[in-house]
Amino acid sequence: MTNRKTLSVRLIITFALVAIAVVDVYPIVYMAVNSSRTAVDFFQRPGGLPSPWNFDNFKALYYRFDVLRLFGNTLIGSAAAFALAMALSVPAAFAFAKIRFPLRQSLYMTVIATMTIPGITFVVPNFLLFSRLGLVDRLVSVIVLWAITSVPSNIFLLAAIMRGIPNELLEAGKVDGIGYVRTLLRLVVPLSAPGMLTLAIFNATGWWNDLFTPLIFLQSDELKTMTVAVATILKRFDTDYPLLLAGLFMTSIPPIAIYVALQKYMKKGLVIGSVK
Amino acid sequence: MHYRTKEAMTGYLSLLPAFLALGAIVFYPMANTIYHSFTKWNGAEAEWIGLRNYAFIFSNGELWTMLRNNVIFLLSIPGILLLSLVVSVLLFEEVRGWRVFRSLYYIPTILSPVVVGLLMKMMFAQSGVVNRFLHAIGLTDGQTEWLSRAPTAFLVLLFCFYWQTLGQGALIFLSGLSSVPPDMYEAASIDGAGWWQRLLRITMPSLVPTIVYFTVTNAIYCFIGLFSLVYAVTQGGPGRETTPIDYMIYIKAFQSPGQLGYASALSVLLFAIVLLVSWAQIRLSNRFEP
Numbered sequence: 001m002t003n004r005k006t007l008s009v010r011l012i013i014t015f016a017l018v019a020i021a022v023v024d025v026y027p028i029v030y031m032a033v034n035s036s037r038t039a040v041d042f043f044q045r046p047g048g049l050p051s052p053w054n055f056d057n058f059k060a061l062y063y064r065f066d067v068l069r070l071f072g073n074t075l076i077g078s079a080a081a082f083a084l085a086m087a088l089s090v091p092a093a094f095a096f097a098k099i100r101f102p103l104r105q106s107l108y109m110t111v112i113a114t115m116t117i118p119g120i121t122f123v124v125p126n127f128l129l130f131s132r133l134g135l136v137d138r139l140v141s142v143i144v145l146w147a148i149t150s151v152p153s154n155i156f157l158l159a160a161i162m163r164g165i166p167n168e169l170l171e172a173g174k175v176d177g178i179g180y181v182r183t184l185l186r187l188v189v190p191l192s193a194p195g196m197l198t199l200a201i202f203n204a205t206g207w208w209n210d211l212f213t214p215l216i217f218l219q220s221d222e223l224k225t226m227t228v229a230v231a232t233i234l235k236r237f238d239t240d241y242p243l244l245l246a247g248l249f250m251t252s253i254p255p256i257a258i259y260v261a262l263q264k265y266m267k268k269g270l271v272i273g274s275v276k
Numbered sequence: 277m278h279y280r281t282k283e284a285m286t287g288y289l290s291l292l293p294a295f296l297a298l299g300a301i302v303f304y305p306m307a308n309t310i311y312h313s314f315t316k317w318n319g320a321e322a323e324w325i326g327l328r329n330y331a332f333i334f335s336n337g338e339l340w341t342m343l344r345n346n347v348i349f350l351l352s353i354p355g356i357l358l359l360s361l362v363v364s365v366l367l368f369e370e371v372r373g374w375r376v377f378r379s380l381y382y383i384p385t386i387l388s389p390v391v392v393g394l395l396m397k398m399m400f401a402q403s404g405v406v407n408r409f410l411h412a413i414g415l416t417d418g419q420t421e422w423l424s425r426a427p428t429a430f431l432v433l434l435f436c437f438y439w440q441t442l443g444q445g446a447l448i449f450l451s452g453l454s455s456v457p458p459d460m461y462e463a464a465s466i467d468g469a470g471w472w473q474r475l476l477r478i479t480m481p482s483l484v485p486t487i488v489y490f491t492v493t494n495a496i497y498c499f500i501g502l503f504s505l506v507y508a509v510t511q512g513g514p515g516r517e518t519t520p521i522d523y524m525i526y527i528k529a530f531q532s533p534g535q536l537g538y539a540s541a542l543s544v545l546l547f548a549i550v551l552l553v554s555w556a557q558i559r560l561s562n563r564f565e566p
Contacts, residue, residue, distance in 0.1 A: 091290035101287035118500040121543035125305035148301040209388030211504040255386040
């Protein structure tokens with residue numbers, strides 16, 4: 001279907017693609033540019049460029065809103081949640097992919113079916129349970145919820161990856177007499193590492209962008225994740241557009257950076273399941 | 277121990293941690309929600325009231341507003357589906373720089389709906405850039421209060437939804453297009469099939485599984501994924517005019533004292549809807565299995 005178009009058709013296509021790109025990119029440029037000006041400057045000339053460029057909003061985010069701490073909360077939360085999610089998912093995925101036992105298929109279907117349960121439908125009992133345990137308003141509540149609710153989809157994708165591990169390799173391990181734990185740690189995990197990187201990217205960006213769980217379980221300002229802080233703390237200043245835009249811009253940087261750096265792995269992950 | 281029994285034991289023990297965790301954080305609370313949907317519940321004391329929560333949901337009129345709000349998003353899916361298809365077909369022509377466009381289109385998809393919502397809320401503010409632009413090209417008087425009326429508030433929400441979904445859609449369909457074997461096109465060309473014929477007879481039929489996948493994941497999103505966007509843009513307002521079911525559960529559970537039983541019943545209803553959509557997915561993808 002390619003390479004046989006006339007020049008004019010190719011020009012029209014390019015024009016359409018550019019038009020869409022403008023609609024996609026303009027809001028992001030708007031956010032970046034207007035975060036670097038004062039509120040007064042913004043309201044005097046909202047369409048134009050800042051004059052002068054002014055980075056006080058980022059200083060305010062740093063000094064008044066302790067943005068590094070908010071970043072840190074999300075990072076620690078995501079890292080711990082991913083470690084916990086993998087600790088639970090890797091053995092289960094391995095069992096579904098490579099170990100034979102009765103009821104394997106029905107247990108697997110149970111896990112898959114769990115993916116369809118919307119998170120909001122079971123949040124109230126969890127909230128009451130966690131508050132009885134004294135875990136509400138502690139980062140650990142978010143870590144546990146992030147990790148465990150991601151287990152079904154992680155098992156699903158890890159099992160798909162692990163089915164590709166050659167049985168001969170596992171047999172050879174058995175002949176060498178290495179035990180279950182070492183089989184997992186020395187063979188299965190290293191062989192699934194590229195897939196696990198994709199999972200890490202998807203889980204981490206999902207958690208970075210998540211509003212619901214941290215909004216409900218974290219209440220103190222200093223414990224919030226970046227996304228929740230923008231939606232709650234900064235929103236109190238919602239007449240100061242440039243300050244809010246600076247917050248939004250900083251919240252967007254990590255996902256965009258991850259995407260730019262690790263595009264290859266993201267594409268692979270996004271397409272899993274959509275095409276045969 | 278017998279070898280098979282030992283292997284089976286290893287299997288079950290491997291599953292145990294994951295199932296214990298899911299039991300504690302998903303299965304038990306889900307059962308708890310179902311039980312409490314038949315009670316009047318304030319978090320401490322629950323009083324059995326049978327089906328009264330459900331009866332109230334169906335009789336107080338709120339349900340139809342909420343369902344309408346979800347359905348408005350649902351009905352917008354064909355539009356974004358078509359748009360994504362067109363964009364992916366254009367990208368597939370591989371004009372100069374198409375890889376750059378593909379990457380740019382994906383950026384909105386990776387941002388949080390919270391960021392997108394707050395950003396668009398500012399751009400659609402009364403003194404915002406959208407009004408200025410529409411005024412400059414002479415379409416409106418530039419004074420539109422987008423978020424204070426339901427129809428225009430929906431336009432803003434749908435714009436956010438489209439803006440975020442286009443990149444994902446284009447990418448999914450593009451990989452669907454690439455999986456069509458090139459010799460099919462060659463054979464068709466030799467048989468004298470034109471561009472349109474190839475598009476309608478070869479490209480579209482082979483994209484059907486991808487179209488089903490896109491439609492169903494977005495249909496599910498329209499029932500369970502709107503919370504962050506609505507929270508950021510309209511908070512469900514004006515009134516309850518843009519409140520979808522999941523946002524209503526949040527309001528009833530966390531912002532209205534003593535309505536946890538009602539929130540539970542709404543949750544069960546939402547779960548039933550999502551089950552229905554997933555079931556449709558399984559039926560559809562079986563039918564379109566090549």
